[in-house]
Amino acid sequence: MSLFTSTAKWVTEEHQMFAEMANRFMDDELVPNIERWNQNGVVDRDFWNKAGEMGLMAGAIPEDFGGVGGGIGFDAVTLYEQSARGDAGWGFGIQSIVVHYLTAYGSEDQKQKWLPRLASGEMVGALAMTEPGTGSDVQSIRTTAEKDGNSYRLNGSKIFITNGQTADLILVAAKTDKTQGSKGVSLIAVETEGAEGFRRGRNLKKLGMKANDTAELFFEDVKVPMTNLIGPEEGQGFYQMMKQLPWERLTIGIMALGAIDFAIAETVRYTQERKAFGQRVMDFQNTRFKLAECKTKAEVLRSFVNDCVAQLEDGTLDAAKASMVKYWGSEVQNEIMHECLQLFGGYGFMMEYPIARLYADARVQMIYGGTNEIMKELIARSLDT
Numbered sequence: 001m002s003l004f005t006s007t008a009k010w011v012t013e014e015h016q017m018f019a020e021m022a023n024r025f026m027d028d029e030l031v032p033n034i035e036r037w038n039q040n041g042v043v044d045r046d047f048w049n050k051a052g053e054m055g056l057m058a059g060a061i062p063e064d065f066g067g068v069g070g071g072i073g074f075d076a077v078t079l080y081e082q083s084a085r086g087d088a089g090w091g092f093g094i095q096s097i098v099v100h101y102l103t104a105y106g107s108e109d110q111k112q113k114w115l116p117r118l119a120s121g122e123m124v125g126a127l128a129m130t131e132p133g134t135g136s137d138v139q140s141i142r143t144t145a146e147k148d149g150n151s152y153r154l155n156g157s158k159i160f161i162t163n164g165q166t167a168d169l170i171l172v173a174a175k176t177d178k179t180q181g182s183k184g185v186s187l188i189a190v191e192t193e194g195a196e197g198f199r200r201g202r203n204l205k206k207l208g209m210k211a212n213d214t215a216e217l218f219f220e221d222v223k224v225p226m227t228n229l230i231g232p233e234e235g236q237g238f239y240q241m242m243k244q245l246p247w248e249r250l251t252i253g254i255m256a257l258g259a260i261d262f263a264i265a266e267t268v269r270y271t272q273e274r275k276a277f278g279q280r281v282m283d284f285q286n287t288r289f290k291l292a293e294c295k296t297k298a299e300v301l302r303s304f305v306n307d308c309v310a311q312l313e314d315g316t317l318d319a320a321k322a323s324m325v326k327y328w329g330s331e332v333q334n335e336i337m338h339e340c341l342q343l344f345g346g347y348g349f350m351m352e353y354p355i356a357r358l359y360a361d362a363r364v365q366m367i368y369g370g371t372n373e374i375m376k377e378l379i380a381r382s383l384d385t
């Protein structure tokens with residue numbers, strides 16, 4: 001199983017070597033822990049440091065800031081190798097998104113201070129946009145950042161925040177101008193250590209993705225230096241988010257592909273072993289046809305994902321296409337999990353079998369990163385010009 005298609009022009013020898021290294025790391029350090037992390041509701045903190053030591057989170061970080069300056073394709077490989085082991089708990093996707101915000105809009109000081117620590121796993125990142133009262137409609141957020149001398153005072157609450165219990169560095173979307181809609185939104189980095197007035201809520205109980213610590217966050221008069229504003233001036237947050245969302249959406253397509261490859265392999269293995277009516281379940285024509293359909297969809301998605309990675313690398317991936325890979329990838333993932341689980345019979349409904357977890361993990365892919373309805377809106381907008 002590999003992220004790469006044989007003809008993908010963005011793939012270099014370095015990517016291939018990186019994938020082999022990531023492959024071994026995931027087998028040794030991730031696979032043995034997946035079940036336990038799902039029970040604990042959180043990934044071991046030291047897994048982040050181990051991944052940092054291997055350079056798995058540094059691929060796209062510039063060399064001057066503790067990375068290897070290799071571009072987005074390296075993060076794509078890490079994400080794929082994770083999800084192709086059937087894991088949706090480790091929040092590297094969000095870490096990578098935080099890195100990309102800082103790389104694109106951070107000041108020299110911010111980059112020096114945070115990027116090396118995000119690369120090494122010393123820091124875990126989170127991105128906090130969603131609030132109890134608003135998710136899809138980001139410009140209606142109510143968290144505020146008011147000026148107070150050389151600081152901002154943050155007030156408000158966020159919900160459903162991936163890495164919420166673990167994060168040391170949170171990019172918070174807040175209104176620096178309450179009279180404005182999207183133009184009043186700014187991104188402000190909050191270092192959680194010693195941040196007075198900052199509080200994490202409970203680790204939310206979810207249908208799937210149970211190994212990820214998804215949390216509510218509360219900000220009560222949290223004092224943050226004005227130098228933590230992301231970008232040269234206030235009011236850029238909405239624009240920055242719109243510019244960075246293609247990568248967030250593509251991460252979802254990549255995670256879908258990895259999970260699909262894992263599910264198909266598991267289902268082939270199971271149906272080859274399981275017998276009914278004196279033959280292997282794999283020998284029923286229905287099984288063969290269903291798996292053939294799943295495999296075909298996986299290959300279509302692989303080509304699409306590779307095309308999107310190539311376009312993101314050369315800066316040409318637009319909002320509509322990024323929305324398509326998120327929408328299509330997550331829909332196909334859910335269809336395939338449904339079909340694969342069915343082929344396990346009753347065992348597919350049992351949590352001891354990874355397919356049950358994969359089925360549950362898949363559902364949220366149609367919701368977060370912008371719901372699939374919002375994706376269709378964005379795609380339709382590109383048609384109706």
Ligand SMILES: Cc1cc2nc3c(=O)[nH]c(=O)nc-3n(C[C@H](O)[C@H](O)[C@H](O)COP(=O)(O)OP(=O)(O)OC[C@H]3O[C@@H](n4cnc5c(N)ncnc54)[C@H](O)[C@@H]3O)c2cc1C
Pocket residue numbers: 094127128129130133134135136137159160161162163206209214364367368369370371372373374377
């Ligand atoms: C496990 C998990 C992890 C998450 N991680 C993060 C995170 O790290 N950071 C973060 O900021 N957020 C995160 N989210 C939040 C996620 O991005 C939002 O839940 C999502 O954007 C939808 O917002 P909402 O839940 O408020 O739904 P709503 O916006 O209330 O939507 C409800 C329904 O209305 C539909 N709808 C809304 N507007 C329209 C429209 N214009 N046209 C048609 N239909 C529409 C939606 O598609 C949906 O079906 C996470 C969510 C989950 C579940």
